[in-house]
Amino acid sequence: MWTCEIVSQWRGDGQSDETAFGPVLAALLTLPGEGFEDVTGQPSANLTPDPNVYIVRVRCEAATLDAIEADSRFAVLWSEEEVDDAI
């Protein structure tokens, strides 16, 4: 697994569960254990369409990170592989 922070566009209109505001890249995080956390702390009430971006901290597999890096909609700020320390 990799941990990274990524700039992503918003999607949705916030009017329902299915159309909630959220990062576009959420759709790419489908492998077990992959996920994201909003680290902007931006209140929903302050969401604006322009600029339509925010930052999420992501945990994902290497293949998913490769796909994100190859996608021009996203900008990877940093990434680090999770390595178990020897006990």
Place this chain on the structure above:
Amino acid sequence: MGLLRTGINTIGAIGLSLMGGGAAVMGGLRYLLRAIFDAANQGFANGQVLDTVAEGVQDGQLTVVEVDGTLAIVSNECAFTAQGTPAWGDLGLVGEALGGGGFTKVLGRGLIVTFNLSTWEEMGIGWHTAAAVTDPDNMPYAVQANATDGRLDLEGGTQIWSGLALNTDHKWIIVLGGYNATGEAWYTGQPTANYVYGASHYFYDGVNWNLAWRDKADNTTPLYAIASMLDGVGTVELPSGIPTADLSAVLQPVVDDTFTDANGTSLDAHVKEVGGAWTEQVGDWDIQGNKANPSGVDGQVDRATMDAAESDVLLRVTCNVGQSVTSDKLGLILRWSDVNNYWFVWLEEIGDFLRLHEVNGGVTTLRAHVAATVNQNTAYDVVAIMDGQDFTAFLDGGNRVAYGSAALNETETEMGLRSKQSGAITNNNQFDNFHVHARRSAIYDATLNAV
């Protein structure tokens, strides 16, 4: 503290740990006193202050008491050799007021000793006042061995353990603990006199240990309740007046609902085991099969809430994913104020995920997501932890979502259930075992660490 009266018995190490300005820190423990007696063989004089490594003391100091016997370092242990029949206080090492070592009896401090009894004698550790070594203050303990076994006594004659072997190293740990008048536990660094209840814990070797705990009637009455274990078989001795409710008050949930009621009972008429009434915010909820059962109206987001009286809580619920044609979603409502302002954590069978959403002014925002397999007609354990603006939630103790800026409704105490199914519904989503624990209890940190 005193280490008192014995035949030719030894102490391998003494440590007094935790807190204190200027204390040494070794191996993660902060020692006010540490004596491992790893020094050259030597005898001690009555009244001698031991405060150097050459005298066997790494940190702090001990004062030798040899009124009726002698002490010496022999083979890296402190050997006690009695002369006659020493009374309590006539032979030993003193580390508190008598010796001026600088540490006092306060909550949170621990005393660790390794000892070995070679003959039928008595040996003990404990806290007591300088004026009354035979009437120790709160923490009097003795180990007494005869030809075949021994026992661990509280001063005053209450035997709490037997089976102590001679010529064997034993480790003995006492930690002073207590509750204040409002039931808050384990305040470190406080004089025991300020506490309504006191407690002391004793652990004995690997498989043989004792736990002492009791009501503290005053500042000079021994404190004890006893749970002992010998070779894996535990027994409990509870003196009268033990405030067991104090412990349970910490561990018991503030809300507990197993939804045990007759089929068809409306949820807002159902009485929980612990906690107040449910409010059906959206949809008609009832009890079916001892589970909370939402309306089952196609496409409707059913919501039911109740007041947990706490905003920083751990919620745990069993989510029984039902079966519909399009999607089955269900989860927990957190910090609800109205239908347009609250949080919810939910799992979805079609999307295969656990998510945390914020509903703020009617606008819904996805704050955290983790992919996880969610199947129809399957039960899942969902836990949500709220601590100030930090939210964390887990699915079956593993998959985790978190968000650290949950400013909305930070002090709201209304929590609840949320369900939505779409398309023809074969089986309703259902909920069971709804529990809320106040976040003030440390058990939630343990829960966090366990996943």
